[in-house]
Amino acid sequence: MNEPRLERPNEKWPEPVGEQAQRDALHASPHHLQQQECEGLDESVERLASERHLPQRYVAAWRSWDARDQEALLRVARSLKLRTGQLMVAIELLPEVALQQGLAIAEFLGREELRHIIDGPGSAPQRAHAFIEALRTFRYPRLNRMLKALKDELKAAKLLPFVKVALPKELSCGELRIELRLTSQAQLDAALKVLADNRHVFLRMLRILDGTDEV
Amino acid sequence: MKFRLDAVYVEEQVRTSALCRRVLARLGPEVPVHFVTDGREVARTLDGPDPFAAGKRRLVLMKRRAPFLTACPAASAQFACCGYLVLILASNCPMDCSYCFLQEYLADNPAFQIYTNYEQAFDELERLSRTNPKRHFRIGTGELADSLAFDTLTGICPDLIEFFLRHENLRLELKTKTDEIDNLLRLDPKGRVLVSWTLSPMRVFESCERGTALPSARIEAASRLVEAGYRVAFHLDPIIPYPGAFEDYRELLNALFDAVDPLKISFISLGTLRMTPRLRAIARTRHPQDAILIGGEEVLSPDGRYRPFYPLRLKLYRAISEQIRAAHPKLVHYLCMESPETAERVLGSRVPKPAALGELLATT
Numbered sequence: 001m002n003e004p005r006l007e008r009p010n011e012k013w014p015e016p017v018g019e020q021a022q023r024d025a026l027h028a029s030p031h032h033l034q035q036q037e038c039e040g041l042d043e044s045v046e047r048l049a050s051e052r053h054l055p056q057r058y059v060a061a062w063r064s065w066d067a068r069d070q071e072a073l074l075r076v077a078r079s080l081k082l083r084t085g086q087l088m089v090a091i092e093l094l095p096e097v098a099l100q101q102g103l104a105i106a107e108f109l110g111r112e113e114l115r116h117i118i119d120g121p122g123s124a125p126q127r128a129h130a131f132i133e134a135l136r137t138f139r140y141p142r143l144n145r146m147l148k149a150l151k152d153e154l155k156a157a158k159l160l161p162f163v164k165v166a167l168p169k170e171l172s173c174g175e176l177r178i179e180l181r182l183t184s185q186a187q188l189d190a191a192l193k194v195l196a197d198n199r200h201v202f203l204r205m206l207r208i209l210d211g212t213d214e215v
Numbered sequence: 216m217k218f219r220l221d222a223v224y225v226e227e228q229v230r231t232s233a234l235c236r237r238v239l240a241r242l243g244p245e246v247p248v249h250f251v252t253d254g255r256e257v258a259r260t261l262d263g264p265d266p267f268a269a270g271k272r273r274l275v276l277m278k279r280r281a282p283f284l285t286a287c288p289a290a291s292a293q294f295a296c297c298g299y300l301v302l303i304l305a306s307n308c309p310m311d312c313s314y315c316f317l318q319e320y321l322a323d324n325p326a327f328q329i330y331t332n333y334e335q336a337f338d339e340l341e342r343l344s345r346t347n348p349k350r351h352f353r354i355g356t357g358e359l360a361d362s363l364a365f366d367t368l369t370g371i372c373p374d375l376i377e378f379f380l381r382h383e384n385l386r387l388e389l390k391t392k393t394d395e396i397d398n399l400l401r402l403d404p405k406g407r408v409l410v411s412w413t414l415s416p417m418r419v420f421e422s423c424e425r426g427t428a429l430p431s432a433r434i435e436a437a438s439r440l441v442e443a444g445y446r447v448a449f450h451l452d453p454i455i456p457y458p459g460a461f462e463d464y465r466e467l468l469n470a471l472f473d474a475v476d477p478l479k480i481s482f483i484s485l486g487t488l489r490m491t492p493r494l495r496a497i498a499r500t501r502h503p504q505d506a507i508l509i510g511g512e513e514v515l516s517p518d519g520r521y522r523p524f525y526p527l528r529l530k531l532y533r534a535i536s537e538q539i540r541a542a543h544p545k546l547v548h549y550l551c552m553e554s555p556e557t558a559e560r561v562l563g564s565r566v567p568k569p570a571a572l573g574e575l576l577a578t579t
Binding site for chain 2: 095096097099100102139140141142143146168169170171172173174208209210211212
C-alpha cells in the first residue's frame with residue numbers, strides 16, 4: 001500500500017493549513033452519506049456508534065463536539081470504515097491534535113496530508129490504518145520520530161529469528177530487552193556472534209533511549 | 216492575594232479561636248459567614264459542574280482532627296525521595312493550575328480549609344525536634360496549600376517563623392507561587408528560614424497557571440527575600456517538554472541566575488509532569504483548552520503515571536541540570552518523584568538515601 005506522505009515532524013507542531021484547504025474540507029462531499037441524508041446528524045452519529053458498539057463514554061465525547069466536527073469525523077469513519085478501536089482512538093486524539101494545531105477538528109481533518117489518506121487510493125482498512133497512524137504522528141511527533149529511528153536501526157541489524165529485540169512500550173522507560181530463545185549450542189554461538197556483530201546498533205539504540213543521541 | 220469567596224463556614228467549636236477571629240476580621244462584609252457543627256460536612260459536599268473550583272471559593276475554618284505533620288504525600292520507596300516533611304495547616308489553594316495534583320488528591324474533600332488549632336502542630340514539631348536532636352528536618356507548609364497565598368488572611372507565618380527559629384534542627388520551607396512577601400519582609404529570619412518558589416516558563420504560566428504571580432514577579436520576590444536574609448530555593452516542577460521547552464527553560468534559568476546569585480540558592484528540585492490516569496482525566500475535563508497540558512507527549516509509564524516519554528524526559532532533565540552546574544557546580548539539585556536509576560542517569564552519581572538528602576537539604 002502507499003504510505004501516507006506526512007511531513008517529517010519536527011520540534012514545531014505542523015503549521016495550520018490554508019483557508020482554501022479548510023473550506024475544501026468542510027465542503028467535502030463523500031458519497032457514502034445517503035443514509036445520513038435521511039436522518040439528522042445526531043441520529044447518524046448514534047447509528048454508527050451503535051453499529052460499532054462504541055462505548056458510551058466515547059459516544060458522549062463525540063456528541064459533545066461542534067456539529068461540523070461531529071460530521072467531519074462521521075464522514076471519515078464511514079469513508080474509511082473505521083473499526084471500533086480506531087474510532088475510539090480518533091475520538092481521543094482528534095480534539096487534542098486540533099487543539100495543538102489551533103484548528104477546529106473539521107479543519108484539521110481537511111489537512112492535505114489527511115485528505116491524501118482519506119480520499120486516496122487503497123482499501124478502506126489500509127486507509128483507516130494509515131489515517132490512525134497519521135493521527136498518532138501528529139499527536140506524538142517526537143515520540144514517533146524516535147520510535148521510527150529505533151525501528152530503522154533494528155531493521156538495519158541482521159538479527160536471527162531466535163534473537164528478539166523489544167523496545168519499551170511507547171518509550172516509557174529506557175530499557176532495551178533482548179531475548180534469546182535457544183535450543184542448541186549452534187544457536188547459542190550464532191546468537192552471541194550476531195549480538196557482537198551488531199554491538200554498534202545496540203549501543204546506538206541505547207543512546208537514543210538514553211536521550212543522549214539526537215534523532 | 217485577592218480571594219474570590221462564595222461563603223465562609225466556621226465550626227462552632229473554633230469560632231472563638233484567635234485565628235478564626237483574625238480571618239473573619241480581615242474578610243470583607245460581602246462574604247456570607249455560616250456557623251456549622253462539623254466543618255467536614257461542608258468541606259465535602261460540593262455540587263455543580265466543577266466541585267473542585269467551587270471548593271476553592273468555600274472557606275472552612277475548622278479544627279484539624281488528623282496529625283499536622285506527615286510525610287510528603289509523594290514519598291514512595293520507588294522514588295529517590297528527599298526526606299521532606301509536610302505540615303498541613305490548610306488544604307486547597309486559591310490558585311488553579313491545570314497540572315495540580317490537588318485536583319485528584321482533594322477531589323472528595325475540595326473546600327479550602329484552614330485549620331484553626333494550628334498551635335497543636337507546634338507540639339508535634341516539638342516532639343520531632345526533641346526526639347531526634349541529631350537530625351535535621353526540612354518541613355514545608357506548601358504541599359496541600361500555598362504557604363503564602365492566604366497569609367494576609369491568617370497571619371500564621373510570623374508564628375511559624377518564630378517557632379522554627381527556636382528549633383535548630385527544624386528548617387521551615389514556605390513554598391509558594393505568589394509574590395506575597397510583605398509579611399516576611401517585616402520579620403528577621405536570621406538566615407534560617409527557607410522560602411521556595413515553583414517556577415515555570417512564561418508559556419506554561421500562560422497556558423496552565425491561573426491566579427499565580429508572574430514567573431518574573433516570583434523571581435523578583437526571591438531576590439528581595441535574599442536581601443532580607445532568607446534562604447531561597449526553587450522547584451522546576453512540573454517541567455513540561457512542549458515544543459520550544461528547551462529554549463524556554465534555558466531562558467527561565469538565565470533570568471533566575473541573573474536576579475539571584477546561584478551561591479545564595481539552597482537547592483533546585485526538578486520534576487517533569489506526571490499524572491495518574493485519574494488526575495489526567497480530571498485535568499483534561501477541567502482545562503480542555505490548555506494546549507500545553509493536552510498536547511504533551513506523555514505516555515503511561517511503568518509506575519502507572521503518565522509522564523513525558525523517557526528519552527525526552529532524560530534529555531530535558533540533563534539540559535537543565537547542566538545549566539545549573541554551569542551556574543555553580545555545587546548548587547544542589549535533585550529530581551522529585553523519579554526512580555534512583557533515573558536520577559543517577561541524569562545527575563551522573565548515586566543519589567543519597569532520603570534521610571541523607573533530607574539532612575543535606577535541611578542544612579544547606
